[in-house]
Amino acid sequence: MTVLVQLTDITRRFGLTEALKEVSLMVGPGVFGLLGPNGAGKTTLLRVLATVLEPDEGRLRLLGRDPADREARREIRRRLGYLPQSLGFYPDFTVFEFVEYFALLKEMAPEQVRPAVVRAIERVGLDDRARAQLKTLSGGMLRRVGIAQAIVNDPALLLLDEPTAGLDPEQRVQFRALLREIGAQGTVIVSTHLVEDVAAVCSDVALIDRGRIVFRGTPAELVAHGADEAVGDTPLEKGYTAVLAGVR
Amino acid sequence: MDKQPDTHPQDEHHIAGCATCQARFALEGLDVNLERVWQGVVAGVWSRPVSRTERLLGSLLHSPGLARALLTTPSLLPSWLLATAAVLTVGVFFTYSTGQPWVALLAPALAGASIAYAYGPGIDPAFELAQSLPVSHRTVLLVRAFTVFALNALLGLAASLVAGELSLLTASWLIPMSAVSALALTISLLSHSANTGVFAAFSGWALIVLGGRVATEQWAAAVTDATLMPFYLLVAALMTVVILRLADESDRRKANWR
Numbered sequence: 001m002t003v004l005v006q007l008t009d010i011t012r013r014f015g016l017t018e019a020l021k022e023v024s025l026m027v028g029p030g031v032f033g034l035l036g037p038n039g040a041g042k043t044t045l046l047r048v049l050a051t052v053l054e055p056d057e058g059r060l061r062l063l064g065r066d067p068a069d070r071e072a073r074r075e076i077r078r079r080l081g082y083l084p085q086s087l088g089f090y091p092d093f094t095v096f097e098f099v100e101y102f103a104l105l106k107e108m109a110p111e112q113v114r115p116a117v118v119r120a121i122e123r124v125g126l127d128d129r130a131r132a133q134l135k136t137l138s139g140g141m142l143r144r145v146g147i148a149q150a151i152v153n154d155p156a157l158l159l160l161d162e163p164t165a166g167l168d169p170e171q172r173v174q175f176r177a178l179l180r181e182i183g184a185q186g187t188v189i190v191s192t193h194l195v196e197d198v199a200a201v202c203s204d205v206a207l208i209d210r211g212r213i214v215f216r217g218t219p220a221e222l223v224a225h226g227a228d229e230a231v232g233d234t235p236l237e238k239g240y241t242a243v244l245a246g247v248r
Numbered sequence: 249m250d251k252q253p254d255t256h257p258q259d260e261h262h263i264a265g266c267a268t269c270q271a272r273f274a275l276e277g278l279d280v281n282l283e284r285v286w287q288g289v290v291a292g293v294w295s296r297p298v299s300r301t302e303r304l305l306g307s308l309l310h311s312p313g314l315a316r317a318l319l320t321t322p323s324l325l326p327s328w329l330l331a332t333a334a335v336l337t338v339g340v341f342f343t344y345s346t347g348q349p350w351v352a353l354l355a356p357a358l359a360g361a362s363i364a365y366a367y368g369p370g371i372d373p374a375f376e377l378a379q380s381l382p383v384s385h386r387t388v389l390l391v392r393a394f395t396v397f398a399l400n401a402l403l404g405l406a407a408s409l410v411a412g413e414l415s416l417l418t419a420s421w422l423i424p425m426s427a428v429s430a431l432a433l434t435i436s437l438l439s440h441s442a443n444t445g446v447f448a449a450f451s452g453w454a455l456i457v458l459g460g461r462v463a464t465e466q467w468a469a470a471v472t473d474a475t476l477m478p479f480y481l482l483v484a485a486l487m488t489v490v491i492l493r494l495a496d497e498s499d500r501r502k503a504n505w506r
């Protein structure tokens with residue numbers, strides 16, 4: 001397996017709180033699901049992977065490079081797509097301008113920017129709203145704009161924090177198809193607490209709880225942990241709650 | 249929509265007499281990426297043309313992304329610059345009518361407010377995302393702060409010229425303006441709030457102006473008292489060091505923007 005993301009004993013603290021505790025993880029191509037309850041450390045882990053936060057301890061390698069090195073970090077960021085949990089928007093920008101702005105800041109070649117922006121907007125199904133100002137869009141549409149900026153540079157590593165929040169069922173189905181398509185070309189790491197998203201698209205999954213990875217395997221292996229009496233409506237939910245109950 | 253099956257025969261006789269087939273073969277011979285052409289056409293319809301200013305800035309800064317980031321600075325928007333010019337115009341009017349150096353007293357506070365609204369988590373809605381991009385946020389901060397400061401200095405100098413304050417006063421208020429601007433930006437970055445930065449700038453400057461007035465009975469003391477200049481320079485230098493540290497990428501883990 002080609003390892004594109006490698007974390008070794010990563011620890012990240014906020015004051016006295018340890019948000020990540022000696023997290024070690026290797027991720028290759030495909031769609032990787034990061035599951036866990038609220039406050040488990042999923043967002044912190046994604047922010048570390050997005051090079052927004054620096055770990056306090058441990059080693060990190062992204063796309064075969066060490067982000068602690070300034071030039072390597074810049075190269076990683078050129079090939080990175082990131083959708084934060086709460087993405088702010090410039091209300092007067094149009095959809096096209098917003099995606100174009102981030103394409104420019106990702107240092108894409110000038111002649112590639114506009115075709116790439118068109119492609120990204122079409123891929124998230126917003127072609128009919130490309131000239132609409134962001135302040136006129138619904139929450140679900142804004143989420144799709146966020147996804148468009150994340151994929152505009154055809155990232156080798158795509159990090160998505162709760163990407164399906166606010167999307168209606170039809171949009172979620174379309175989005176999962178898009179994830180599969182992107183996952184076939186690179187690595188996608190999706191943080192979510194919606195297990196059905198994981199069941200639908202992820203080839204591999206990790207469960208994080210109180211800053212530690214408590215499960216790593218395929219969705220089928222997670223399902224296998226679930227007992228009949230475990231809490232949950234679906235086999236994957238039962239596996240999820242059974243693993244959490246086992247470590248608490 | 250279903251595509252019609254191609255019923256045209258491929259023999260030379262047919263092609264020689266068929267305009268449709270000739271056009272199709274001509275296009276195939278050009279080796280045109282029609283998808284890319286289409287995307288270019290669509291982009292032309294969806295986007296606004298890039299302004300001359302943006303093109304010029306892109307060339308000067310060697311980065312179209314940085315140029316766009318500069319032009320999205322709230323305190324560089326035409327409405328903000330017009331408001332600054334309007335306040336300075338009122339200052340010119342009061343300078344003439346009262347004989348007090350209002351432009352010199354207003355310019356540092358205005359620059360402080362503008363700088364506080366130049367950059368930061370409270371200003372850029374997509375600040376979190378911007379930190380994961382190859383164009384470093386330190387560069388964006390410095391380019392924006394420098395440009396805002398320079399434009400405010402130019403506007404202040406123009407107002408001073410009109411008010412007849414040029415000479416000693418002009419040279420003097422530029423130094424406190426540096427200190428007030430640096431203070432505003434520092435507080436804005438530390439507190440993640442531009443309004444707090446503006447409040448700090450206004451309060452600090454008001455205290456100095458009022459203190460000078462009480463001590464010397466002259467409103468202009470804050471900009472004419474030579475003994476204050478080392479203090480302004482020290483504040484400006486210290487705050488600049490803090491700003492650079494806050495913006496330094498190697499210090500990201502201490503910045504801890506949430």
